[in-house]
Amino acid sequence: MNTWPQTASLGLADHLTVAPVLLPLVAGIVLLLARGAGIGFARAFGLAAALGQLGLALLLSGAVADGDILVYALGNWSAPFGIVLVADRLAVWMLLITATLALPALLYASRGIDGHGQHFHVLFQLQLFGLNGAFLTGDLFNLFVFFEVLLLASYGLVLHGGGRERARAGLHYVVVNLAGSSLFLIAVGTLYGLYGTLNMADLALKAASTPAENLALARAAGLLLFGVFALKAALLPLYLWLPAAYANTSAPVAALFAIMTKVGAYSILRAQTLMFGDQAGPMANLLDAWLLPLALATLILGMLGALAATSLRAQTAYLVVASVGSLLIAFGLGSGAGIAAGLYYLAHGTFAAAAMFLLADLIGRRRGEIGDRFEPAADIDRAYLLGGVFFVAALLLAGLPPLSGFLGKFLILRAALDHPALPWVMASVLLAALFGVIALARTGSLLFFRTCSQRDGNASAPTGALWTELAPVLGLIALCVGLTVLAGPAHETTGAIAEQLRAPYHYIHAVLGGQP
Amino acid sequence: MEALLSIVIGLLTACGVYLALRGRTFPVVLGMTFLSYAVNLFLFAMGRLTIGQPPVIAAGAAGYTDPLPQALVLTAIVIGFAMTAFVIILALKARAELGNDHVDGRGRS
Numbered sequence: 001m002n003t004w005p006q007t008a009s010l011g012l013a014d015h016l017t018v019a020p021v022l023l024p025l026v027a028g029i030v031l032l033l034a035r036g037a038g039i040g041f042a043r044a045f046g047l048a049a050a051l052g053q054l055g056l057a058l059l060l061s062g063a064v065a066d067g068d069i070l071v072y073a074l075g076n077w078s079a080p081f082g083i084v085l086v087a088d089r090l091a092v093w094m095l096l097i098t099a100t101l102a103l104p105a106l107l108y109a110s111r112g113i114d115g116h117g118q119h120f121h122v123l124f125q126l127q128l129f130g131l132n133g134a135f136l137t138g139d140l141f142n143l144f145v146f147f148e149v150l151l152l153a154s155y156g157l158v159l160h161g162g163g164r165e166r167a168r169a170g171l172h173y174v175v176v177n178l179a180g181s182s183l184f185l186i187a188v189g190t191l192y193g194l195y196g197t198l199n200m201a202d203l204a205l206k207a208a209s210t211p212a213e214n215l216a217l218a219r220a221a222g223l224l225l226f227g228v229f230a231l232k233a234a235l236l237p238l239y240l241w242l243p244a245a246y247a248n249t250s251a252p253v254a255a256l257f258a259i260m261t262k263v264g265a266y267s268i269l270r271a272q273t274l275m276f277g278d279q280a281g282p283m284a285n286l287l288d289a290w291l292l293p294l295a296l297a298t299l300i301l302g303m304l305g306a307l308a309a310t311s312l313r314a315q316t317a318y319l320v321v322a323s324v325g326s327l328l329i330a331f332g333l334g335s336g337a338g339i340a341a342g343l344y345y346l347a348h349g350t351f352a353a354a355a356m357f358l359l360a361d362l363i364g365r366r367r368g369e370i371g372d373r374f375e376p377a378a379d380i381d382r383a384y385l386l387g388g389v390f391f392v393a394a395l396l397l398a399g400l401p402p403l404s405g406f407l408g409k410f411l412i413l414r415a416a417l418d419h420p421a422l423p424w425v426m427a428s429v430l431l432a433a434l435f436g437v438i439a440l441a442r443t444g445s446l447l448f449f450r451t452c453s454q455r456d457g458n459a460s461a462p463t464g465a466l467w468t469e470l471a472p473v474l475g476l477i478a479l480c481v482g483l484t485v486l487a488g489p490a491h492e493t494t495g496a497i498a499e500q501l502r503a504p505y506h507y508i509h510a511v512l513g514g515q516p
Numbered sequence: 517m518e519a520l521l522s523i524v525i526g527l528l529t530a531c532g533v534y535l536a537l538r539g540r541t542f543p544v545v546l547g548m549t550f551l552s553y554a555v556n557l558f559l560f561a562m563g564r565l566t567i568g569q570p571p572v573i574a575a576g577a578a579g580y581t582d583p584l585p586q587a588l589v590l591t592a593i594v595i596g597f598a599m600t601a602f603v604i605i606l607a608l609k610a611r612a613e614l615g616n617d618h619v620d621g622r623g624r625s
Binding site for chain 2: 141159162163171182
C-alpha cells in the first residue's frame with residue numbers, strides 16, 4: 001500500500017480505513033443536533049449507524065484478509081511526521097467485535113433504558129468513535145486522545161440514569177482513569193524525549209537501537225505504558241475499580257463495557273508485538289516478565305471475586321476480570337499459538353460477558369425489590385425460559401463444553417503445552433474453571449430453585465415483552481454458538497492475525513514506506 | 517533551568533499525589549489538577565529546554581525549539597481542562613446524591 005497517495009488517485013475505497021472513525025463521530029454529532037427529534041429518531045439513527053459500522057468492519061476485514069496493511073495518512077502527512085491510521089488484521093478483528101457487540105447493546109437499550117437520562121445515543125456513538133479510533137490509530141499520542149474520547153463518553157454512560165450507587169461508583173471510575181491518563185502522558189512524554197517520535201512503527205524501529213545510557217529510562221517508560229494499559233485492562237493490582245463501576249451502571253452500558261477492558265488488552269498486545277517485540281534489540285520482550293504472572297493471579301482473583309459476589313451483575317463483573325486474566329495469559333505465552341488462542345477467547349469472552357450483563361438486568365427486574373442480589377425471592381415468571389438462557393450463558397462463562405468458552409480455554413492450554421510455565425498455567429486455568437462452575441451453579445440454584453413460595457404482587461415486569469427483551473441476549477449467545485460451530489475458520493483467522501503480529505516488519509514497512 | 521523545572525514538576529506531582537489520596541472529593545479534584553499541571557510541564561520539557569529560538573526552522577536562526585511537545589501540551593491542556601470540569605460537576609453530583617463529600621460517601625454528613 002502506498003503511504004504517500006496522490007490526491008487525485010484517492011477513490012472512495014482508499015478512505016475506507018478512516019470511515020469506521022468518521023461514521024460514529026458524524027452520527028453522534030447528528031444525534032446531538034437532532035435531539036429535538038424525539039427518542040424514536042435517535043434509536044433508529046443510532047441503530048442504523050451501528051449497522052453501518054458493522055458493514056464497514058466487514059468490508060475492511062475483506063480488504064485485509066490477504067495480509068494487506070491499509071495505511072491512511074490523515075491530512076496526507078506521511079508517517080512519521082503526520083498521524084496515520086493503520087488497519088491490519090488485528091485492528092479489523094477488534095473493529096468487527098466492537099460493531100457486533102454494539103448492535104445487541106443498543107437494541108437492548110432501545111427497550112427503554114435509553115430514556116432514563118439524556119443523550120444516551122450521542123454518548124454511545126462517541127464511545128464507539130473512541131473505541132474504533134483506539135484500534136485503528138498508529139500513533140501513541142493519538143491513542144491517548146482516543147482513550148480520552150472513549151473514557152469521556154464512558155463517564156457519561158456510567159452515570160446514565162443517575163442514582164446514589166452509580167454516582168459513587170462513577171466517581172471512583174473517573175478519578176482512577178484520570179490518574180491513569182496522567183501516567184499515560186508521562187510515559188508518552190518520556191518516550192518522545194528519548195526517541196523523538198510517537199509513531200508506533202517508528203518507535204519500534206528506534207527502540208531497537210536504544211543507546212545503553214538511555215536503556216533504564218526507556219524501560220521505565222515502556223513499563224509505565226504497560227501499567228497504564230494494565231489499568232485499562234483491569235490487570236491484577238489495578239482491577240479494583242472495575243467491579244463497582246460495571247455492577248452499578250445500566251445493563252446495556254455494562255454490556256458495551258465488556259469491550260472496554262479489551263482495549264487495554266489490545267494495547268498490551270500491540271505494544272508487546274510491535275514496540276517491544278523480538279526485533280526490538282535491548283527493549284525486546286520487556287513485558288514478558290510481568291504479563292504472565294500477573295495474568296495468572298488476575299484469573300484466580302477474578303474467580304474468587306465471582307465466588308464472593310453478592311449480586312449477579314457484580315459476579316459478572318468479576319467474571320470479566322477473570323476473562324481478562326485468561327486473555328492475557330494467552331498473550332503472555334508469547335507464542336503465535338498463544339496470541340491466536342487469546343484473540344479467539346477475546347471474541348468469546350466479550351460476547352458472553354455482555355450476554356450475562358443483559359440477562360442479569362432481565363432477571364433482576366423480574367425479582368422486584370431484591371433485584372439481582374443473591375437472596376431468595378419469589379418465583380419469577382417464565383423461569384424455565386430465563387433459567388435455560390442463564391444455563392447456556394453460564395456454560396459459556398465457566399468454559400464448560402461444548403461451547404466456545406471451552407474451546408477458548410482448550411486452545412489456550414494447548415498453546416501453553418511447550419511453555420516453561422505450563423504447570424502454573426494448567427493449575428490456574430483449571431482451578432479458575434472449578435471456581436467458575438461453583439460460583440455460577442450456586443447462582444443458578446439460588447435464582448431459580450431456592451425461591452420463596454409467596455409472590456409479592458409488585459414484582460411483575462411486563463411479561464409480554466419478554467421475547468423482544470431476550471432477543472439481544474439470544475443474539476449474543478448465538479454469536480458464541482457461531483464461534484463454536486465455526487471454530488475452525490475463526491481460529492484460522494486469529495491464527496493469521498497472530499502470524500501478522502509475529503512479523504512486525506510488514507507493519508513498519510507499510511507505515512514508513514520504503515524506509516528500512 | 518533544568519534543575520528548577522525538575523524541582524517544580526516533582527513538587528507539583530508530590531502535592532498532586534498527596535491530595536489525590538485524601539478522603540474528600542475537593543482535595544482529590546485539586547490533586548488531579550496539580551497532577552495534570554505537572555504532566556503538562558513534563559511533556560513540555562521533553563522537547564528539551566531552549567531559550568529564544570523560533571518553533572519552526574527559519575532562515576538565519578541558530579536553531580529551533582521542538583514544536584511538537586508544544587502541540588502535545590496544548591492538546592493535553594484542553595483534555596485536562598474538560599476532565600477537570602467534568603470531575604467537578606461529578607463531585608457536586610456525588611455530594612448531592614450521597615449527602616456528604618467523602619469519596620466513599622461514608623463520612624459525617
